Amino acid sequence: MKLDILAIGVHPDDVELCCAGTLLKEIRSGKKAGIIDLTQGELGTRGTSETRHREAAEAARIMGVSVRENLKMRDGFFRNDEEHQIRLIRAIRKYQPDIILGNVLADRHPDHGRAGQLINDACFLSGLSKIETTGDDGIPQPKWRPSYFFQYMQDWYHEPNVLIDITPVIDLKMKAIEAYATQFYTGKTNTDDPEPQTYISTPDFRESILARSRMLGKRIGVKHAEGLLTTKLIGLENLSPVILNET
Numbered sequence: 001m002k003l004d005i006l007a008i009g010v011h012p013d014d015v016e017l018c019c020a021g022t023l024l025k026e027i028r029s030g031k032k033a034g035i036i037d038l039t040q041g042e043l044g045t046r047g048t049s050e051t052r053h054r055e056a057a058e059a060a061r062i063m064g065v066s067v068r069e070n071l072k073m074r075d076g077f078f079r080n081d082e083e084h085q086i087r088l089i090r091a092i093r094k095y096q097p098d099i100i101l102g103n104v105l106a107d108r109h110p111d112h113g114r115a116g117q118l119i120n121d122a123c124f125l126s127g128l129s130k131i132e133t134t135g136d137d138g139i140p141q142p143k144w145r146p147s148y149f150f151q152y153m154q155d156w157y158h159e160p161n162v163l164i165d166i167t168p169v170i171d172l173k174m175k176a177i178e179a180y181a182t183q184f185y186t187g188k189t190n191t192d193d194p195e196p197q198t199y200i201s202t203p204d205f206r207e208s209i210l211a212r213s214r215m216l217g218k219r220i221g222v223k224h225a226e227g228l229l230t231t232k233l234i235g236l237e238n239l240s241p242v243i244l245n246e247t
């Protein structure tokens with residue numbers, strides 16, 4: 001199945017938190033999108049890999065992605081080495097996306113930065129024909145290099161290169177995040193919640209997601225935006241995609 005856009009996250013919920021709005025906008029414009037989770041998030045304090053799996057499937061349904069696959073690398077202990085690069089190259093060649101969204105190259109959680117480096121390397125190496133891989137059917141895969149790898153911002157602030165207006169889909173993005181009921185605040189009071197509170201399970205964390213998208217939205221004169229980083233320059237055919245506003 002060829003995808004236009006593939007979002008990759010090391011933990012199920014990274015994509016929802018950081019680029020669900022961008023993904024939703026792409027899907028709304030008719031693009032075919034998918035998600036690959038590298039790990040099952042099995043080291044998370046709250047929930048289990050089974051509950052995370054169910055929550056990820058529900059979030060995928062809410063966003064309308066065509067496929068969601070989990071590569072089952074080891075949460076916390078996967079490496080950016082040949083074995084893991086080959087596993088990711090096989091997935092990139094399988095879906096042949098023109099654009100990849102993925103983890104940022106450095107962040108508070110070391111998994112995020114290591115995953116960002118792994119995705120970055122796999123995107124390049126996937127375009128080398130002498131790296132031979134086979135698909136699930138055992139048939140050799142042709143080389144494939146995505147045109148762009150955009151990194152989404154996570155905990156640490158990085159000055160973005162691109163801001164995407166996600167105002168029309170912000171409610172749907174928050175619904176996709178709330179699908180992870182074991183991870184995030186969904187309106188329950190603490191007394192209803194038997195699991196230990198974490199950095200991400202509080203109402204404050206939910207507010208911080210909205211605060212950042214408001215802050216980034218203000219930079220381009222819209223209500224909510226997501227920021228993306230790219231080392232490769234973006235070319236436009238003309239200036240018509242630019243949002244005109246009084247700033």
Ligand SMILES: [Zn+2]
Nearest residue numbers: 010011014109
């Ligand atoms: Zn994460």
